[in-house]
């Protein structure tokens with residue numbers, strides 16, 4: 001702490017709140033502890049009788065909370081995001097576009113374990129909209145050791161904590177399977193559900209065929225859908241254990257790499273994800289996707305739209321939080337569904 005003439009204090013940091021009292025009007029702090037004094041502040045300080053003030057002694061080994069907050073921001077920031085104003089050591093990150101938020105959990109935890117600083121984010125692997133708040137950062141004390149911030153920066157030396165992957169315009173194919181639909185015993189009520197979910201991402205259905213329970217026709221259909229330019233292939237029906245359930249075999253026979261048949265998510269246990277040789281996702285959607293409001297499809301779809309490869313390990317990690325509670329008022333994605341790791 002150092003006493004100095006107010007007129008010489010531009011750029012210095014206040015050590016305590018400065019209170020202004022105007023009879024019958026106000027009694028409040030005009031400046032808070034930690035405020036950096038600007039040219040315009042000088043007449044205000046003089047008007048409240050502060051010809052001399054206590055300021056933090058500038059010390060090359062310490063950073064003010066606002067300077068340190070800027071460093072935390074830089075450690076988080078990536079393309080397609082911008083900062084809020086810095087205030088009392090806090091900066092928020094805001095999305096510039098719709099997309100998939102990815103969070104490097106390991107780095108986040110490492111930085112938050114250092115103490116005296118914090119970063120709080122939304123859940124990773126979730127769909128965010130332009131203007132959404134992605135994360136907030138804050139320095140806990142008023143000043144922090146430069147050295148400590150350098151340690152934090154080192155955690156992110158090979159890349160920031162957040163990534164926002166913009167969504168791509170996708171063309172998709174739907175392959176409807178099942179004798180009951182093929183022979184017009186029942187109406188196809190599955191395809192409209194897929195179309196509605198994909199419409200949210202501006203995707204276009206360019207291929208739709210219906211097959212009886214014949215695996216070779218479904219396999220051939222997958223190949224032709226990709227030749228027709230489909231970036232995503234969705235097969236519906238025939239995903240479980242009945243003798244007529246041929247879809248998993250049909251997808252396997254395309255030569256695609258099966259990531260997983262089965263997922264620890266309800267609804268969605270019989271889900272299948274595969275990647276064709278050219279990288280196109282081929283997805284087997286179980287009957288629950290048609291029936292239930294939210295399923296594993298809602299967890300995986302934003303990632304497919306953002307070209308974010310999904311691994312077997314990630315699917316296996318969905319078990320905790322993988323149980324949809326089917327709430328009366330659904331607040332997904334702002335609930336626990338799909339938030340496990």
Ligand SMILES: Nc1nc2c(c(=O)[nH]1)N[C@H]1C(S)=C(S)[C@@H](COP(=O)(O)OP(=O)(O)OC[C@H]3O[C@@H](n4cnc5c(N)ncnc54)[C@H](O)[C@@H]3O)O[C@H]1N2
Nearest residue numbers: 180187188189190237238239240241269270285286287288
């Ligand atoms: N013994 C077992 N049975 C089932 C299991 C299991 O593990 N063991 N899993 C259940 C789960 S979980 C699900 S989900 C379903 C999966 O069903 P499929 O994806 O194989 O669907 P299908 O059997 O072909 O059809 C189920 C139901 O939905 C109707 N359907 C199918 N496609 C359409 C369409 N395009 N339009 C209208 N309706 C459609 C179909 O007629 C059936 O009624 O399996 C459970 N069983």
Ligand code: MOO
Nearest residue numbers: 268269270286288
């Ligand atoms: O997978 Mo069923 O895929 O849970 O309702």
